[in-house]
Amino acid sequence: MKHLYLLGAAGSIGRQTLDLVSRFPEQFKIIGLSLGSQQQINEEILKTHHAKIVCLRSSENINLYQSLYPDTTFVVGNDGLMAIAAYPDQGVFINALSGSAGLKPTIKAIESKKDILLANKETLVMAGEIVRKKIKEHQVSLYPIDSEHNALWQLIDHEDKNDIEKIIITASGGALRHLTRDQLKHIKKEDALKHPNWSMGAKITIDSATMMNKGLEVIEAHYLFDLPYDKIETLLHEESLIHGMIQLKDGSLKALLGNADMRMPILYALSYPNRAKQSLSPFELTDLHFKKMDFNRYPLLKLAYEVGIKKGLLPTVMNAANEAAVKLFLEDKISFLDIEKIVIEEVNAFQNINNPSLDDIIQCDDMIQKKVFDYKKKR
Amino acid sequence: MKHLYLLGAAGSIGRQTLDLVSRFPEQFKIIGLSLGSQQQINEEILKTHHAKIVCLRSSENINLYQSLYPDTTFVVGNDGLMAIAAYPDQGVFINALSGSAGLKPTIKAIESKKDILLANKETLVMAGEIVRKKIKEHQVSLYPIDSEHNALWQLIDHEDKNDIEKIIITASGGALRHLTRDQLKHIKKEDALKHPNWSMGAKITIDSATMMNKGLEVIEAHYLFDLPYDKIETLLHEESLIHGMIQLKDGSLKALLGNADMRMPILYALSYPNRAKQSLSPFELTDLHFKKMDFNRYPLLKLAYEVGIKKGLLPTVMNAANEAAVKLFLEDKISFLDIEKIVIEEVNAFQNINNPSLDDIIQCDDMIQKKVFDYKKKR
Numbered sequence: 001m002k003h004l005y006l007l008g009a010a011g012s013i014g015r016q017t018l019d020l021v022s023r024f025p026e027q028f029k030i031i032g033l034s035l036g037s038q039q040q041i042n043e044e045i046l047k048t049h050h051a052k053i054v055c056l057r058s059s060e061n062i063n064l065y066q067s068l069y070p071d072t073t074f075v076v077g078n079d080g081l082m083a084i085a086a087y088p089d090q091g092v093f094i095n096a097l098s099g100s101a102g103l104k105p106t107i108k109a110i111e112s113k114k115d116i117l118l119a120n121k122e123t124l125v126m127a128g129e130i131v132r133k134k135i136k137e138h139q140v141s142l143y144p145i146d147s148e149h150n151a152l153w154q155l156i157d158h159e160d161k162n163d164i165e166k167i168i169i170t171a172s173g174g175a176l177r178h179l180t181r182d183q184l185k186h187i188k189k190e191d192a193l194k195h196p197n198w199s200m201g202a203k204i205t206i207d208s209a210t211m212m213n214k215g216l217e218v219i220e221a222h223y224l225f226d227l228p229y230d231k232i233e234t235l236l237h238e239e240s241l242i243h244g245m246i247q248l249k250d251g252s253l254k255a256l257l258g259n260a261d262m263r264m265p266i267l268y269a270l271s272y273p274n275r276a277k278q279s280l281s282p283f284e285l286t287d288l289h290f291k292k293m294d295f296n297r298y299p300l301l302k303l304a305y306e307v308g309i310k311k312g313l314l315p316t317v318m319n320a321a322n323e324a325a326v327k328l329f330l331e332d333k334i335s336f337l338d339i340e341k342i343v344i345e346e347v348n349a350f351q352n353i354n355n356p357s358l359d360d361i362i363q364c365d366d367m368i369q370k371k372v373f374d375y376k377k378k379r
Numbered sequence: 380m381k382h383l384y385l386l387g388a389a390g391s392i393g394r395q396t397l398d399l400v401s402r403f404p405e406q407f408k409i410i411g412l413s414l415g416s417q418q419q420i421n422e423e424i425l426k427t428h429h430a431k432i433v434c435l436r437s438s439e440n441i442n443l444y445q446s447l448y449p450d451t452t453f454v455v456g457n458d459g460l461m462a463i464a465a466y467p468d469q470g471v472f473i474n475a476l477s478g479s480a481g482l483k484p485t486i487k488a489i490e491s492k493k494d495i496l497l498a499n500k501e502t503l504v505m506a507g508e509i510v511r512k513k514i515k516e517h518q519v520s521l522y523p524i525d526s527e528h529n530a531l532w533q534l535i536d537h538e539d540k541n542d543i544e545k546i547i548i549t550a551s552g553g554a555l556r557h558l559t560r561d562q563l564k565h566i567k568k569e570d571a572l573k574h575p576n577w578s579m580g581a582k583i584t585i586d587s588a589t590m591m592n593k594g595l596e597v598i599e600a601h602y603l604f605d606l607p608y609d610k611i612e613t614l615l616h617e618e619s620l621i622h623g624m625i626q627l628k629d630g631s632l633k634a635l636l637g638n639a640d641m642r643m644p645i646l647y648a649l650s651y652p653n654r655a656k657q658s659l660s661p662f663e664l665t666d667l668h669f670k671k672m673d674f675n676r677y678p679l680l681k682l683a684y685e686v687g688i689k690k691g692l693l694p695t696v697m698n699a700a701n702e703a704a705v706k707l708f709l710e711d712k713i714s715f716l717d718i719e720k721i722v723i724e725e726v727n728a729f730q731n732i733n734n735p736s737l738d739d740i741i742q743c744d745d746m747i748q749k750k751v752f753d754y755k756k757k758r
Contacts (some may be wrong), residue, residue, distance in 0.1 A: 079662075154633075169452075248654060250656070250657070251660050253636035253637075253663055254634065254635055256632070257633075275628060278629070283630050285614060288668070290667070
């Protein structure tokens with residue numbers, strides 16, 4: 001029986017994780033979780049999973065919930081997330097939060113000797129080096145839940161690392177993949193949110209359309225697998241059936257295929273080092289297509305390689321500017337192409353520093369996000 | 380430095396193996412080899428690779444060769460093949476012979492404590508159970524060289540066998556894949572010999588067009604990987620870029636991709652358990668397509684599953700009838716569809732026996748091949 005702490009339980013990854021916990025009650029048990037802002041979903045989760053500690057977004061309903069679930073400790077907000085991360089019982093800490101808010105709880109959970117399953121890319125993009133050090137220091141494991149890195153992990157796990165020539169991250173191309181850059185000028189939010197293959201949250205769906213998501217994944221892969229950027233390639237593959245590939249020194253390629261069903265990578269990560277004995281999503285082979293990645297069409301992906309190599313605070317700047325810009329786009333305040341423009345401008349304008357501390361990173365994230373929001377207000 | 384014995388050195392697999400030996404002289408050395416019937420190729424090989432023991436097809440040129448290469452022991456014919464298999468020095472025995480002639484030397488090499496690299500499918504089709512027993516008894520390894528099984532080996536090698544739901548052998552469909560069964564009636568040898576992806580010997584190219592080759596591979600896979608037939612699937616994949624796939628219990632699929640270049644699986648097998656540090660055939664991803672296998676279009680593949688499950692002498696009967704029928708087709712004595720007709724008739728007419736001895740198998744092979752040739756002569 002594995003004990004689980006789940007941040008972001010009400011989000012897409014979170015709810016799919018809870019679905020797996022319900023399906024395999026003899027294998028997994030939720031000890032702590034954090035809820036979202038939709039009351040109906042929150043109540044559904046509270047009814048089904050009797051956690052010892054639950055974090056609420058706000059203290060609004062805390063008295064009601066406390067009377068309904070007297071055995072549960074309720075905590076609130078960012079401090080609440082930290083309390084779950086620091087909870088004294090052992091267990092696996094699953095970070096399915098969206099955005100830069102995921103960083104601090106991950107660090108705290110590592111310091112509390114919890115193994116980490118990471119769906120929050122921002123943790124590694126912003127503080128990859130610090131996280132790597134902390135993991136070594138506290139002797140815990142960190143494994144990826146998102147489908148691409150999970151696939152790469154499944155492939156790399158069995159290989160001699162010296163045999164790996166490069167890893168290949170596939171990209172569906174997102175909602176707007178069949179449009180030229182010219183056609184992107186007047187894109188509406190609704191169009192950018194129509195992901196052809198994956199059902200995900202709004203932020204990551206927009207990031208897929210701008211290819212920022214793939215850029216974040218490149219940086220994430222660099223820290224997860226300790227590989228230089230010239231060994232991390234991206235490839236367009238519209239069907240999202242091949243989730244990752246590794247090319248070996250002798251020219252052979254190994255690929256991991258599966259349906260676009262996030263429960264598969266989550267279940268793999270939850271079950272590791274064993275493998276689940278049944279499939280929730282039987283796979284049918286259909287046509288597969290590949291296309292070379294076009295960096296002119298997707299400048300944010302190019303940028304991610306650049307800031308990844310330069311390190312320091314630049315990955316945080318890129319991530320923060322993007323996080324704020326996507327929010328503005330989703331609020332109909334900027335155009336689709338403005339997202340790229342803002343992110344590139346912020347990165348170019350920033351005076352980078354080397355070896356930032358965790359505080360530097362968190363301050364920088366805050367500062368850039370505020371700057372992008374303010375800048376927009378002024379216009 | 381690995382010492383190698385190579386049967387079938389003048390054939391397609393054999394010459395590609397010699398190419399690798401020439402490229403990596405510090406890693407591999409030929410100790411023994413068998414030549415073919417083309418004098419020019421034979422002389423080229425003798426000049427380049429100074430083997431201790433060489434087997435000639437006939438004794439025609441033996442005196443000439445002996446005077447040119449006084450340090451080499453020359454042997455002749457089937458007895459010569461057995462002498463190489465029994466050669467007292469340790470080394471890896473590579474069986475790249477075509478057809479049922481490969482069986483006896485493989486057994487002898489196992490008995491002489493040599494590890495086996497097998498390109499000769501017939502060895503396992505005819506005597507899979509005996510070979511498996513001999514390998515255990517003499518504690519040697521047997522690994523596949525042909526691209527499909529080599530790919531499956533690379534994938535299976537790293538997995539817990541209990542996690543494997545099934546293995547998937549891909550098939551290009553061979554030279555006539557775009558024709559209906561009706562259009563096959565008047566097929567000429569030249570058409571059936573035009574394989575779209577692989578450059579191989581005539582027998583295996585015809586076997587690809589009839590799908591007999593995939594049928595032999597199914598049976599080979601059963602013995603190589605000790606998997607029941609309901610865990611061995613075949614799938615049409617025209618590009619021959621995915622050479623093998625395994626489906627795991629949780630629904631994930633792992634695939635091995637590479638160019639249609641036989642040197643890659645040969646080099647992998649020669650280098651095992653290490654992996655070669657350079658690629659001879661850099662891989663470019665292009666379009667990949669899959670199609671369900673159609674057993675009505677390819678009745679010999681269906682037959683292979685049936686005789687595989689029934690065991691005994693039936694796999695030998697199927698293989699022998701096919702070997703003889705392909706020979707007749709290549710001599711313009713029967714039509715393309717006659718190949719299937721003859722193989723199916725011979726299998727249906729045969730009174731099977733269980734647990735045949737090696738002698739039973741070799742006699743049966745001989746008897747069926749003669750029967751198919753005689754039957755044709757009488758017409």
